[in-house]
Amino acid sequence: MADQNPLLQKQGNDxxxxxxxxxxxxxxxxxxxxxxxxxxxxxxxxxxxxxTVEGPLLDVCTGTGDLALAYKRKNPGRMIVGTDFxxxxxxxxxxxxxKTPDQNMGPVFLEADTLALPLLDNHFALTSVAFGLRNxxxxxxxxxxxxxxxxxxxxxxxxxFSMPKWPIIGGLYRWYFRAVLPxxxxxxSKSPDAAxxxxxxxVNNFPQDEAxxxxxxxxxxxxxxxxxxxxxxxxxxxxxxxxxG
Ligand SMILES: C[S@@+](CC[C@H](N)C(=O)[O-])C[C@H]1O[C@@H](n2cnc3c(N)ncnc32)[C@H](O)[C@@H]1O
Numbered sequence: 382m383a384d385q386n387p388l389l390q391k392q393g394n395d396x397x398x399x400x401x402x403x404x405x406x407x408x409x410x411x412x413x414x415x416x417x418x419x420x421x422x423x424x425x426x427x428x429x430x431x432x433t434v435e436g437p438l439l440d441v442c443t444g445t446g447d448l449a450l451a452y453k454r455k456n457p458g459r460m461i462v463g464t465d466f467x468x469x470x471x472x473x474x475x476x477x478x479x480k481t482p483d484q485n486m487g488p489v490f491l492e493a494d495t496l497a498l499p500l501l502d503n504h505f506a507l508t509s510v511a512f513g514l515r516n517x518x519x520x521x522x523x524x525x526x527x528x529x530x531x532x533x534x535x536x537x538x539x540x541x542f543s544m545p546k547w548p549i550i551g552g553l554y555r556w557y558f559r560a561v562l563p564x565x566x567x568x569x570s571k572s573p574d575a576a577x578x579x580x581x582x583x584v585n586n587f588p589q590d591e592a593x594x595x596x597x598x599x600x601x602x603x604x605x606x607x608x609x610x611x612x613x614x615x616x617x618x619x620x621x622x623x624x625x626g
Contacts, residue, residue: 388579389586393494393518397467399574400444404469406570408445410577413569414562422540422615423451423511429608430538430619431455436506437462437487439530441495441523442513446474448540449488452509453481459506461487465513466494495523500530507531509538515587524600528622537602537620542580543589545613554614558584589616 388395403410411419426448432438438456440449443463453461463478465471471490478488493499495510495517508527517523527537544558545551558581566577588596593616594605602620609616 388574388576389582393466393496395574396516396518399572399576399579400467401469402574403570403572403576404445404467404473407470408447408473410566410569411447414565414577418611418614420447422610422617423448425610426509426511426538426540426617427451427455429617430507430509430536432459432506433536433621434506434532434534436532436535437504439464439500439505439508441465441493441498441508441510441527442516443474443490444470444511444513446471446477446488446490448509448511449474449490450477450481452507453486453488457483457486459486461489462500462505463488463490464493464495464498464500465490466492468492496526498526498530502529503532505531505535507536507538509540511540512542514539515541515583520587521596521600524597524602528601531622533622533625535622537597537618537622539593539597539618541587541589541593541616541618542584543609543613543616544584545609547612550612554612593618 437460438452440463443449443465446463449461449463474490508531514520545554563578597605597620603623605620607616607618
């Protein structure tokens with residue numbers, strides 16, 4: 382599979398360039414290709430995975446900022462920071478963020494690599510990532526960086542695509558995901574990197590359920606659990622940073 386698409390080698394510059402090329406259509410295609418279900422997943426995520434301790438919230442690989450903004454709506458009193466290494470995606474995050482009330486509490490969007498966050502240790506009450514971990518060059522390092530910047534007792538939140546295991550629905554979804562979605566995505570985005578062909582291939586190459594939970598535990602997170610959304614098309618993973626002492 383890795384031979385099919387050079388993007389699966391996940392060189393940082395290639396991934397950044399791919400997202401820069403689709404930033405102008407990213408939100409529209411998220412809505413269209415998911416039938417608006419992606420906004421529902423983010424709402425469920427902020428409801429089911431609230432912060433466990435006091436402090437600001439961080440969303441890495443924030444892209445156009447939708448999960449950061451969903452956390453802000455639910456937690457108006459908390460400072461929210463979103464980071465991503467693709468400036469073109471952050472332009473859209475900034476535009477949406479500027480429309481939210483109480484700008485003193487963010488969202489603040491920063492250009493930063495998730496593998497080397499320019500942020501303090503033990504600072505954030507919750508660190509989240511939606512559909513981003515899979516795209517990083519080194520997901521193990523990303524999980525370790527997220528642990529470093531999270532407060533003891535603070536929460537990890539990961540929202541990621543998964544493949545439904547139900548025989549008929551799973552088969553239909555796989556056909557949609559592999560045959561239909563890349564064509565619609567290409568039609569609307571005109572991605573020079575065929576970003577929407579990369580999407581199903583990258584999901585296919587990435588661990589899910591217990592396999593991803595193992596990676597999360599190996600990075601040092603505790604109480605790692607997952608639950609499926611919408612017949613297993615997306616999965617929410619959560620964990621906690623070990624408390625001090
Ligand atoms: C599929 S988008 C997800 C955006 C957003 N979280 C959402 O829910 O729609 C993946 C994002 O991860 C970012 N990304 C991938 N690797 C990264 C890295 N190493 N550091 C920072 N951002 C990264 C990309 O630039 C892109 O904006």
